[in-house]
Amino acid sequence: MTTTAVLDGVWKAFGGSTAVRPVSVDLRPGVVGLLGPNGAGKTTLLRLLSTSLPPSGGRIVVAGLDVTESHANRVEARRRIGYCPQEVVFPRGMTAASFLDYLAVLKEWRNTEARNHEVRRVLDLVHLGDRGAMKVSKLSGGQRRRLAVAQALIGAPELLILDEPTTGLDPEQRASLRGLLSGLAGTVVISTHQTEDVSALCDRVLVIDDGAIRFDGTVPELLATAAGRVHLGPTASSGAVQTWKTGTGLVRSVGGQPAPDSFVVDPSVEDAYLLLRSEGRTRQGVT
Known part of the structure; x- marks a missing residue:
């Protein structure tokens, strides 16, 4: 399978603080x-991957272009990248369509007819086709978030990078966005707290935790790390990472020594993530 991007020993420090420790991954x-707690280095x-921030060391390759080698490579790579940051600042007074048209111009869409068609296309993709003439200031928070995603979709990028794209979306909107992202042909990297x-x-x-990649694998492989370690019963497991009373009245325990009256249940991604985080803190000597 074709590799879209490569991070080879990439790290980033701000002053005396290391935000990202050496990371080496191939993205296809x-x-x-991308899961991790606040401050873990996700953003x-x-x-770094979007080329909006230079690394302190290591090599980044996007679509075969070493973006750490030259400015020309970065410019060319950016034509293949769509990026939606966690916070998007919208220019005052613009409509949804004019905002997208403005960004399409910045992305060098010089043909007006083709640019207008692309603006309509991405508005439709995020179900804002009937909101193009509405001022951004009049859109709801969820609609503005979808508009932010739409600008990243301009040009059908090979590499789409989304930082917390489902923030502010209701369950139906999140499901719709999942459908959109799952149907894209390129590589999508999505940072989220929604397990x-x-x-x-x-x-x-x-x-990612403390700037380092702690797990890299499929969802079934992540779930396998928690197999047999999540229990449900009238009482909590001793030494559990987390426990809570469920709607059934039984207590769900993640990790720990199960109580005699409990039984094993299938783990969720959240369960596996909590266990992975706990084990990481133990290795670092943090309680």
Whole structure:
């Protein structure tokens, strides 16, 4: 399978603090989920991959272009990349369509007819086709988030990078976005706190903590790390990572020594993530 992007020993430091430790991964077509706690380095890693932030060391290759080698390579690679940051600032007074048209011009869509067609196409993709003439300031928070995703889709990029794209979306909108992303031909890298999005959508999962990749594999492989370690019963497991009372009245325990009256249940992505995080803290001597 064709490799879309390569991170080879990439790291990033800000002053005396290391945000991303040396990371080496190959990204191929499909949907890659990036999971990690706040401050783990997710956004920094996505900014490095998008070429909006230079690495402190290592090599980044996008669509065969070494973006750490020259400015010309970065410019050419950016034509193959779509990027939706966590926070998008919309120009005042613009409509949804004029905002997208403005960004299409910046992306060097010089033909007006082709540009107008592309704007309509991406608006339709995010179900905002009937909102093109509406000012961005009048759109709801969820609609603005979908508009932010639409701008990243301009030009059908080979590499699509989305930082928390489902923030502010209701369940129906999240499901719609999953359908859209799963049908794209290129490589999609999505940072999210929604573990249900990962289990429903992603071909591959990267778990990052303290700037380092702690897990790289498929969703079934991630779930396998928690097999037999999640229990349900009247009482909590001793030493569990997390416990909570479910709607059935039984207590769900992630990890720990199960109580005699409990039984094993299938783990979720969230369960496996919590266990992985706990084990990472133990290795680092953090309680």
